[in-house]
Amino acid sequence: MILVLVETADGAAAEVSLETLALARALAAEGGGVPVQAVVVGEVPDPAALAEELGEHGVAEVHQATGDGVAAFGGAAWAAAVQEAREATGSVVVTAAGSVRGNEVLAHLAARLQVPMAANVTAFSGLAPFVVTRQVVGGAALEEMRLDQRPAVFTVAGHAWQAAVAPTGPATWHTFAPDVAPADLVASVVSVAEKEPDTSDSLRSARVVVGAGRGAGGPDGFAPVAELAELLGGAVGVSRVVTSLGWRPHHEQVGQTGSRITPDLYVPCGISGAIQHWAGCASSKTILAINTDPDAPMMTKATYAVVGDMHEVVPAIVAELRRRRTGVEC
Amino acid sequence: MTRVLVCVKRVPDSSGEVVLTDDGQAVDGRYAGFTISDHENCAVELGIRLADATGGSVTVLTVGPAEAVDQLRAALALGAGAAVHVQADPARLGPDDVAHEIAAVVRDHRAAGAAYDLVLLGNDASDSGDFQVPVRLGYRLGLPIVTGASTAEVTGDRVIAEADGPEGRETYSVPLPAVVSVLEGGVEPRYPTMRGRMAARKIEVETRQPTREPVGPSRVRLLLPPPAPATAEVLGEGPEAAPAVVDLFERLGVGR
Ligand SMILES: Cc1cc2nc3c(=O)[nH]c(=O)nc-3n(C[C@H](O)[C@H](O)[C@H](O)COP(=O)(O)OP(=O)(O)OC[C@H]3O[C@@H](n4cnc5c(N)ncnc54)[C@H](O)[C@@H]3O)c2cc1C
Ligand SMILES: Nc1ncnc2c1ncn2[C@@H]1O[C@H](COP(=O)(O)O)[C@@H](O)[C@H]1O
Numbered sequence: 341m342i343l344v345l346v347e348t349a350d351g352a353a354a355e356v357s358l359e360t361l362a363l364a365r366a367l368a369a370e371g372g373g374v375p376v377q378a379v380v381v382g383e384v385p386d387p388a389a390l391a392e393e394l395g396e397h398g399v400a401e402v403h404q405a406t407g408d409g410v411a412a413f414g415g416a417a418w419a420a421a422v423q424e425a426r427e428a429t430g431s432v433v434v435t436a437a438g439s440v441r442g443n444e445v446l447a448h449l450a451a452r453l454q455v456p457m458a459a460n461v462t463a464f465s466g467l468a469p470f471v472v473t474r475q476v477v478g479g480a481a482l483e484e485m486r487l488d489q490r491p492a493v494f495t496v497a498g499h500a501w502q503a504a505v506a507p508t509g510p511a512t513w514h515t516f517a518p519d520v521a522p523a524d525l526v527a528s529v530v531s532v533a534e535k536e537p538d539t540s541d542s543l544r545s546a547r548v549v550v551g552a553g554r555g556a557g558g559p560d561g562f563a564p565v566a567e568l569a570e571l572l573g574g575a576v577g578v579s580r581v582v583t584s585l586g587w588r589p590h591h592e593q594v595g596q597t598g599s600r601i602t603p604d605l606y607v608p609c610g611i612s613g614a615i616q617h618w619a620g621c622a623s624s625k626t627i628l629a630i631n632t633d634p635d636a637p638m639m640t641k642a643t644y645a646v647v648g649d650m651h652e653v654v655p656a657i658v659a660e661l662r663r664r665r666t667g668v669e670c
Numbered sequence: 671m672t673r674v675l676v677c678v679k680r681v682p683d684s685s686g687e688v689v690l691t692d693d694g695q696a697v698d699g700r701y702a703g704f705t706i707s708d709h710e711n712c713a714v715e716l717g718i719r720l721a722d723a724t725g726g727s728v729t730v731l732t733v734g735p736a737e738a739v740d741q742l743r744a745a746l747a748l749g750a751g752a753a754v755h756v757q758a759d760p761a762r763l764g765p766d767d768v769a770h771e772i773a774a775v776v777r778d779h780r781a782a783g784a785a786y787d788l789v790l791l792g793n794d795a796s797d798s799g800d801f802q803v804p805v806r807l808g809y810r811l812g813l814p815i816v817t818g819a820s821t822a823e824v825t826g827d828r829v830i831a832e833a834d835g836p837e838g839r840e841t842y843s844v845p846l847p848a849v850v851s852v853l854e855g856g857v858e859p860r861y862p863t864m865r866g867r868m869a870a871r872k873i874e875v876e877t878r879q880p881t882r883e884p885v886g887p888s889r890v891r892l893l894l895p896p897p898a899p900a901t902a903e904v905l906g907e908g909p910e911a912a913p914a915v916v917d918l919f920e921r922l923g924v925g926r
Contacts, residue, residue, distance in 0.1 A: 447801055447817075605924050629902065
C-alpha cells in the first residue's frame with residue numbers, strides 16, 4: 341500500500357498533492373499494481389466531492405482524520421494522524437508534496453518511526469533497493485538516495501510531476517479520530533491572520549505573465565512590470581526571493597513552492613532561472629527573458645532574450661506599446 | 671535571560687557554478703568558498719536579538735570539519751558569546767546523526783548547569799536540503815518544535831513565533847525550552863563590526879568529538895543535471911530592443 345498525504349485548498353485537492361498522486365501511481369504500477377490510498381487531515385466542506393476528485397486521480401480509499409486533535413495545524417499532531425493511517429493500512433510507502441506542510445509533517449513522521457526521509461524527490465529508480473533522486477544544493481545538483489527501511493518516507497518536489505487523471509471511480513471514504521497525545525498538541529497554530537486576497541487562480545490561467553525577480557531591486561521596482569502586464573492583459577508573477585524579502589505577496593510566486601503557470605508568453609525580468617523557478621514556468625509556450633546577465637540560465641533556456649537592465653528595457657517596451665497603440669487609435 | 675543555542679552548518683557557496691568531488695559524495699567548495707545558509711543567518715540574527723532583549727546569551731554550534739570554525743568565528747563576530755564545534759566529516763553524517771550530536775551537546779551543557787531555553791536552526795540547509803534536523807532534534811530532546819518561523823519573541827516562559835502557512839500567517843505560542851527552525855525573510859541579518867571581529871578572536875571554541883558512530887546519509891551519489899543547451903534568440907540589447915520586442919508581441923498575437 342502507498343499512502344499519500346493529500347492537502348486541500350478550498351475543499352479541493354491541492355495541485356501539488358495531485359502531482360504527488362501521479363508519482364505514487366507510477367510507483368504503484370512498478371510495484372505490480374499496489375493500491376494508492378490517501379490521508380486527509382482536518383475538516384473538508386464536501387467529502388463526496390473530494391472522494392470523487394481523488395478517485396479521478398487513482399485513489400482507492402481516503403482516510404480522513406477528524407476531531408479536536410487535528411482541529412488546528414500542528415506538525416506533531418498531523419504526523420500522529422498520518423502515522424495512525426499508515427498503521428491501519430500497513431503502507432510501505434508514505435509520501436506527500438514537498439510543500440511547507442508536506443516537508444514538516446513527513447519529517448515528524450520519519451522522526452517518530454526512526455526511518456530516513458528524502459525531501460524533494462523528482463524521480464525513483466529501482467524498487468529493491470528503492471532508490472530515489474532528489475534535489476539538493478538549491479536544485480544545482482541531484483542526489484540519489486537509498487530508502488531501504490519501511491515505510492519509505494519521502495516528499496515530491498512541486499511541479500516535478502504533472503497531475504493527470506486515472507479514474508478508478510469515487511474513492512471509498514473513512515473517517516477516524518486519531519489518538520493525539522497531549523505532547524503532540526503543544527506546538528500547534530493558535531491563530532491565523534487573515535490572508536490577503538489570493539490572485540493565484542488568475543496567475544495560473546493567464547495567457548501572458550510578466551515576471552520579476554531580485555533584479556527588480558526592491559518593492560518599488562515593480563511598477564513598470566505591472567504596467568506591462570496590464571497592457572498585455574496579463575498577470576504579474578515573481579520569484580521566491582521577491583516573496584521572501586516581502587516585496588510582493590506569496591500568491592504571486594511562480595515555481596516549485598508557488599504556482600505552475602502555462603501562458604502563451606512569459607516575460608521573466610531579472611530572474612536567474614533557478615531550477616525551482618523553472619519548474620513553475622517551463623510549460624510556457626514562449627519565454628522572453630530580460631536580464632543584465634546573458635549567461636543566466638533563464639537567458640539561455642528562454643525562447644527569446646533581451647540583454648539589459650529591466651529598469652530601462654521594460655519602460656521602453658511599455659512606451660513602444662503605447663506609441664503603436666495610440667498610432668492605431670488616432 | 672534567554673539562553674539561545676543557534677546551529678549553523680558550513681556549506682559550499684552555491685551561488686556560482688557547482689562542482690562535485692571526485693567520489694561524487696559531496697559538493698567541492700574549494701574554489702567557490704564556504705558560508706552558512708540564508709535561513710541560518712536569520713536564525714543567528716534572531717538569536718542575538720532575543721538574547722539582547724532579555725539580557726541572555728547566544729551560543730553557536732556546528733557539526734563539521736576543522737575549517738567550520740570559520741563559520742563559528744563569523745557568528746561570534748556578530749555577537750554570539752560562545753561556540754561549540756563537534757568535529758566530524760559532514761559527508762558521512764545523515765540528518766539523524768547531526769540531530770544526535772546536537773542533542774548530546776544540549777544534554778551535556780544542561781548537566782553542567784548551562785541549559786538552553788531555545789534552540790534555533792535553519793529551516794533547511796542549502797546544500798543537503800534535508801528539511802529534518804530541527805524536527806529530529808526536537809524528538810531527541812522531547813521538546814516542542816516550530817518549523818519555518820520568520821519571527822520569534824520570548825514573553826515570560828514562552829516563545830511566540832510566526833510562520834507563513836497555506837491559510838495565512840500563523841502564530842505559535844510554545845513553552846520554553848523549545849526548538850524553532852527559521853525561514854529567511856523576517857529579519858535583516860546584521861554585518862560584523864571591527865570590534866566584533868576582534869572580540870570574537872579572543873573567545874575559546876569548545877571542541878568536541880562525535881558521541882557515536884554515524885549511521886550515514888543513505889547517499890548513493892550526487893549528480894549534476896545535464897547543462898541546458900542555449901536555445902534563446904537574442905532580440906537585442908538595452909532599451910533599443912523595444913521595437914523588436916513589440917514586433918514579437920504582435921507576431922504572437924498577445925495583448926490585443
Ligand atoms: C526547496 C526550494 C524551493 C524553492 N521554490 C522556489 C519557487 O517556487 N520559486 C522560485 O522562484 N524560487 C524558488 N526557490 C529559490 C530558487 O532556488 C532561487 O533562489 C530563486 O528562484 C532566485 O530568484 P531570482 O531569480 O529572483 O534571484 P537571483 O537568483 O538572485 O537572480 C537575479 C537575476 O536578476 C538579474 N538582474 C539583476 N539586476 C538586474 C537588472 N537591473 N535588470 C535585469 N536583470 C537583473 C541577475 O543577473 C540575476 O540573473 C526555491 C528554493 C528551494 C531550496
Ligand atoms: N552539520 C550541522 N551542524 C549544525 N547544524 C546543522 C548541521 N546540519 C544541519 N544543521 C541545522 O539544521 C538545519 C536544517 O538542516 P537540514 O535538515 O539538513 O536541511 C540547518 O539549517 C542547520 O541550522
